[in-house]
Amino acid sequence: MKSIVLKTAIPGPKSVALMARRRAAVARGPFHGTPVFVDHAHGALITDVDGNVLIDLAAGIGVVNAGHTPEALVDAIAAQAGRLIHGSFNVTPYEGYVALCEKLNGLAPGKFAKKSFLANSGAEAVENSIKIARAHTGRPSVIAFEHAFHGRTYMAMTLTAKEKPYKTGFAPFNGNVLRAPYPYPYQGVSAEAAFAAFTDLAAKGTAKDIAAVIIEPVLGEGGFIPAPKEFLAKLSAFCTINGIVLIADEIQSGFGRTGTSFASEQLDFAPDLILSAKGLGGGMPISAVTGRAEIMDAPIEGGIGGTFGGNPVAVASALAVIELMSDPAFLPRASALGRSVLQTLSAWKEKYPVIGDVRGLGPMLALELVKDPASKDPYADSAKQLVKHCYERGVVLMTAGSYGNCVRFLFPLVITDEQLAEAFEVVEDGLKSLKP
Ligand SMILES: Cc1ncc(COP(=O)(O)O)c(C=O)c1O
Structure with missing residues (x-):
């Protein structure tokens, strides 16, 4: 069973309307990684105000490590x-x-x-x-x-x-x-x-x-x-x-x-x-x-x-x-997720030259995107493109790095294997579609 449910284009009409209110009422300073207004969230899934369900690979900047709204x-x-x-x-x-x-x-x-x-x-x-x-x-x-x-x-x-x-x-x-x-x-x-x-x-x-x-x-x-x-x-x-x-x-x-x-x-x-x-x-x-x-x-x-x-x-x-x-299964599961994601990202690195480096510790992992593997020139636009590609298809992702050219994975550590596989399909499609 798929987790992502897209009922509207992303951002949907209610998110778009809220963003207009936000622009009028909220100071310019706070940034948004995605233009999607959330209604509720549970585990690794976010439901937006238009009823779309997205897989969360950002966890509110690494906050809901134990998942959204655990009982x-x-x-x-x-x-x-x-x-x-x-x-x-x-x-x-x-x-x-x-x-x-x-x-x-x-x-x-x-x-x-x-x-x-x-x-x-x-x-x-x-x-x-x-x-x-x-x-x-x-x-x-x-x-x-x-x-x-x-x-x-x-x-x-x-x-x-x-x-x-x-x-x-x-x-x-x-x-x-x-x-x-x-x-x-x-x-x-x-x-x-x-x-x-x-x-x-x-x-x-x-x-x-x-x-x-x-x-x-x-x-x-x-x-x-x-x-x-x-x-x-x-x-x-x-x-x-x-x-x-x-x-x-x-x-x-x-x-x-x-x-x-x-x-x-x-x-x-x-x-x-x-x-x-x-x-x-x-x-x-x-x-x-x-x-x-x-x-x-x-x-x-x-x-x-x-x-x-x-x-x-x-x-x-x-x-x-x-x-x-402190549940004896929690941290070992997080480490196992780290090992499996590292394998996926390392395999991507072999296929997509835009990935200069794969690194991190345990399940705290990122890709560094470069214009070419020899010069290692930071490629910030590709990171932005990838984040946009992903949220438009129901996956929330964040960039990182002093040059904005890294994509970081901060999924809630309770994400299921199926949710991760579904989200990573979207991310990989995004990597394939990156334009120089
Ligand atoms: C390593 C590190 N230190 C400090 C902070 C600041 O935390 P806060 O945003 O809660 O003030 C952050 C936030 O991203 C962080 O990643």
Whole structure:
């Protein structure tokens, strides 16, 4: 049985009418990967306002890893909403906040005492991790990487590498942020070269001024590039010797996305602080900073917090996500999906020269599209064409990469084999139809 049901052209008339209202009423800034307004969604299927059913390979940017509206989450959210929607942890604390921190401390990699802090969004987790690192070290500077995306608030945006659209028109940015190359072997930046450049930069900034190094163990927006284990090991050793707080931004790669709770586990990486958001709440806005207890305790009482951080309903949803992912079948299924998708994508690479690289970790996989395999010139138009081809035929897909030339697969990890095969038929047709 097919899952995709197309009752109208995509976008359908109701989506088109809503888009006109959106243009009139909503600020220009927020972008849309697809011009399709959703009505409801379940598992890996989205039903739009025109009654079309689409297969979701984007999961709301890697958020609904446990699927859209899983019963256990809906029940947990409803039950919590009936008891307490908001208390503010800063006014009248509640058990759920503590219970979620206990769970996160247990899940995060590293055999050391840990504590956690909850906020609302990925960017807020990034902001707080830098505050915590500065409070701990008493130092000003932070090293971030090329191709990094850390969010849209001022510090997170400053740490983000890509200028357009994330930084256009928003200068001046925060000071004391240095940028090092991220290992990108396909485009000629080896782990050795990246680490040599990192140490040069650290020496220039004088390592004793550096409070933190922040890295995505698998680049998200930057194009799904996993950092090599040896690079992360050298970075860890450097940070330990120099008293620098090493922060892993696992906002996109965490919570099952790579087949383990955190990608760091597969990369033998135990950062001082690890950041979660997206998949953690299963769709409810919640984020966390988890890490070494003595670093987490650096800010004075009242130094970090917020009205909504660790909202009880979002916490209940996150606890339900953790429960779902602790099912012994969940993560192995995600890893199996990763292996099978990697096989498909690698076979495509042999057939379609537009695919320069296939990469990622577990089921967090992407294609890098190039104008020709020898020059490796980024081919952003083809990524855009492919996304359009797919949504017009009932598959939701997203681009990525500093040059916009990657196509990333972020399907809900509960997608069935049949749904995946059906969606990939559409994607492959799209690859065949790409025009130079
Ligand atoms: C790695 C990474 N860090 C931070 C963020 C920012 O998260 P949010 O959009 O929740 O602020 C994102 C969002 O895409 C991300 O992928």
